[in-house]
Amino acid sequence: MIRTHDAGTLRAEHAGTTVTLAGWVARRRDHGGVAFIDLRDASGTVQVVVRDLDSVHGLRAEYCVKVTGEVRVRPEGNENPDIPTGAVEVVVADLEVLSEAAPLPFPVAEYEPGTVNEEVRLRYRYLDLRREGPARALRLRSKVNHVIRTVMEENGFLDIETPNLTRSTPEGARDFLVPVRLQPGTWYALPQSPQLFKQLLMVAGMERYYQIARCFRDEDFRADRQPEFTQLDVEMSFADQEDVIDVGEQVVARVWKEVHGYDVPRPLPRLSYADAMARYGSDKPDVRFGQELVDLTGYFAGTEFRVFQAPYVGAVVMPGGASQTRKQLDAWQDWAKARGARGLAYVVVDAETGELRGPVAKNLSEEHLAGLVEAAGAARGDAIFFAAGRRTASQELLGAARLEIGRRCGLIDESAWAFLWVVDFPMFEPVEDDKGEQTGWTAIHHPFTAPTAASLDTFDKDPASALSNAYDLVLNGSEIGGGSVRIHQREVQQRAFEAIGLSPEEAASQFGFLLEAFNYGPPPHAGIALGLDRLVTLLGGYDTIRDVIAFPKTSTGGDPLTGAPTPITPEQRREAGIDAKPRPRGEAEQASGS
RNA sequence: GGUCCCGUGGAGCAGUUGGUUAGCUCGCCACCCUGUCAAGGUGGAGGUCGCGGGUUCAAGUCCCGUCGGGAUCGCCA
Secondary structure, three states: OOOOOOHOOOOOOOOOEEEEEEEEEEEEEEEOOOOEEEEEEEEEEEEEEEEHHHHHHHOOOEEEEEEEEEEEEEOOOOOOOOOOOOEEEEEEEEEEEEEOOOOOOOOOOOOOOOOOHHHHHOOOOOHOOOOOOHHHHHHHHHHHHHHHHHHHHOOOOEEEOOOOOOOOOOOOOOEEEEOOOOOOOEEOOOOOOOHHHHHHHHOOOOEEEEEEEEEEOOOEEEOOOOOEEEEEEEEOOOOOOHHHHHHHHHHHHHHHHHHHHHOOOOOOOOOEEHHHHHOOOOOOOOOOOOOEEOOOOOOOOOOOHHHHHOOOOEEEOOHHHHHHHHHHHHHHHHHHOOOOOOOOEEEEEOOOOOOOOOOOOOOOOOOHHHHHHHOOOOOOOOEEEEEEEEEHHHHHHHHHHHHHHHHHHHOOOOOOEEEEEEEOOOOOEEEEEEOEEEEEEEEEEOOOEEEEEOOOOOOOOOOOHHOOOOEEEEEEEEEOOOOOEEEHHHHHHHHHHHHOOOHHHHHHHHHHHHHHOOOOOOOOOOEEEHHHHHHHHHHHOOOOOOHHOOOOOOOOOOOOOOOOOOOHHHOOOHOOOOOOOOOOHHHHHOOOOO
16 A cells, blocks of 8 residues: 555554555645645545645645655644544655646535535535545445345355346336347346345255345336335245344344444334224334324214215324414315325314314214314314225325324434334235226235235135235335245245236246246245345435435436436447347247246 | 426525626635634636526516426336
């Protein structure tokens, strides 16, 4: 190395040592007769004193320099207690400019974080990452990866890579497609996850597989979504739900312990999907605060009020919500309509008299009004929001309202780590057409998810009530992982395909290779995948997963740094075979195997 | 695909009911300055107000479209 020490490590005990440092000019303070340079490298910053003014005069911010000099304790009164190296400084004997820097597009020596436009930061991400905050996110992520690998290796898991060029499957998200030059007219797909490969690895007897795997899904962006993202992907043979949950808990417990010194309370609490929906209106409930939903379907049985003559009537209470202006209450209606609801009925409880007011109150009987505050768990001064209609949709609306209430009323304990498992997911959910008419069923998790023992015989005859051996890991209202016990019996898998309307021919065409593998003694197996980007975002308290990705993309899939994506030349287009017609004999029949 | 917000020198922002030469802080360039640490001082350069169209005597400002960025609903097994 061309340096002898790391700048950020120098302390009073180094006084008298001659050191060579290499790094960047973070700041320069030129007093004419003496100048100070804050020299920054990956370890931190140290003050360098220069008296040879010719050498320092031409220095500018972010020049890459090498300095040699003696470490000394700073003169009395000149210490800087704000930085770790503030007791010492390096008196320069020799200063060499390794490379120069052009004027900066934004201040790299940032003293107010978050004041630079994100697009500019991404365009010059290599400068952005020189800053302490952005760099810290990548260091954190590296540490998490390391802890994960340690835990997985300790548990005897094998790190096995799976292909990134694979075949397109119809289920789930939209695939990214890659034209295949050697077979014009045919296309690879980038994997949405290594799901099928890891199951094949179980058939292959690998027994314990893990991979920190890149996944690709061509869907619209969110703050917590990118088209390529990373999962800790895990699969275990001869394991059941408890074994997988144990591994998942080990991973998060070790990560949180190593990073925050926080002891994750194990075993983590569990909530059935049905309870999560009933109490929180979400399959990824944020349990850092209360305000649980109240089911008033029975309470309003026999009501004259047409709106509440519904399969489900529920409520959520907004503490102090009665003090909202008419305008604010109307805004809730717009908020609900934006989510596709008709509106959000409400009743306010007068803070002084306890009288119930609002448009809905006029439609309710004396009897229903009398007990309502108690039934809803409200108090004087609160607002009660109602949703009535189809059960799940109404619960989801109330759940969203609950989160909004939590935010607006400051009910959320931001320091909490609220982990929990959501279990006992339904196997299927209805598929509806534009008019809301049910046209069939689709797998909630994926079509390889095993039914629970109780549903094994009946899941295909009664899809509505079938439960699956699936589990999601939830942290502070975000899903950070999910998995399931897989179907390992061909016959059960066939019935599962039939239940979602996939004919044996279609199943064979799309998943024939997996079904064929299942002819050869597949072991019972189960697995999980943790979303690393989200996990690290929550772990580090970041706002978006872009913060924990070295080179993230913008919401239209662009990379401001490289300029990707770009048009291709006509020659590239020709060579790639994008416009070629596939040969008549389709690969589908090849894949069907048997 | 829908809705909302943002776009003004290199960065962050201001710009009134439309009205003279578009303003501030930081940065940049030159010079001064021997103990600063967001150093200080003096002077200077730097702007097609994202782009296109429209309204008007007059548009950074109002209207329409479009591009880029962000958020959100749909979507994401």
